[in-house]
Amino acid sequence: MGVSTRRENLKELASIRTSKDLNYLRSLFPYDPESGVFTIEITIDHYDEIFNEWDPSPFRRRDLHPDLTDYLDYCSKEIPLKYPIRLSIEVPEEKRNATAEKMVEQGIRNNIRMDIFQLNKEIGKSDTLAILEMVFAFFFLFIAYYLMGLELEGTFYRAAIEGISIWGWVLEWQGILGFFFAKPGHRKQKKEYTRYLNAEVVFKNKKQTFTTANPSLIKKRVASPHSPSRTKKKRKLPASQNPPHATPLKRKKR
Secondary structure, eight states: OHHHHHHHHHHHHHHHHHHHHHHHHHHHSOEETTTTEEEEEEEOSSGGGGBOTTOOSOTTTOOBOHHHHHHHHHHHHHSOTTSOEEEEEEEOGGGOOHHHHHHHHHHHHHHHHHHHHHHHHHHHHHHHHHHHHHHHHHHHHHHHHHHHHHTOOSHHHHHHHHHHHHHHHHHHHHHHIIIIISHHHHHHHHHHHHHHHHSEEEEEEOOOOOOTTOGGGSOOOOOOTTSOOOOOOOOOOOGGGSOGGGSOOOOOOO
8 A cells, every 4th residue: 555655655746747747838938738739939020030141152052150050959958859840930021022031931941851861870870889998809809818728927917918908898889889888869859850840830920019110000099988187277377376587677767
């Protein structure tokens, strides 16, 4: 009974923690409860702001802006991998261009594919290096055990055998670390890239804000007939309270 009660308490704590995390994410990113998709909003004034301003290539081949890359990395770390995402790019209505939007979407996906390609190359290099380290480790260990069987005498031979044996164990440990323990980080990063690659990219009009610079967008207040009037009536001072210097002075005739 005690074990089952403890398990139920742990499940309740886990559900509470999950609900708190979900509420926190909802406060940061728009959330669709029906599809379970979090939306990452990007607001720009022109399509060029998405890509690197120093890259003269077309949108399809241009690199993403470093600030946008950092922002997407931050969002990817905040949103768990179990939730799908959507990229919502807000553009001013007068600058919307369907052809440019298709090229921008293709450019974003090409950048993500390139990131996945570079990550696969790094994983391949890491695996190759780990395999080579393990091969050399077995080679050194084989030589060390072979020399031990010869029963050679002398301090030099003993030191050489010990050194070869130590190098063999070190290389074997490095190979195990590189082949097994370095992959989880690469796998997580690859899943993040794949989620961005499969994400829906939508464009919509930029939200209008009410500012005094555009009087047509200012909301007018409508006074309620039951609310008291705020107009102030001018109070007139009585004649006796007028200051003496208010009347014009008359010059005396000489």
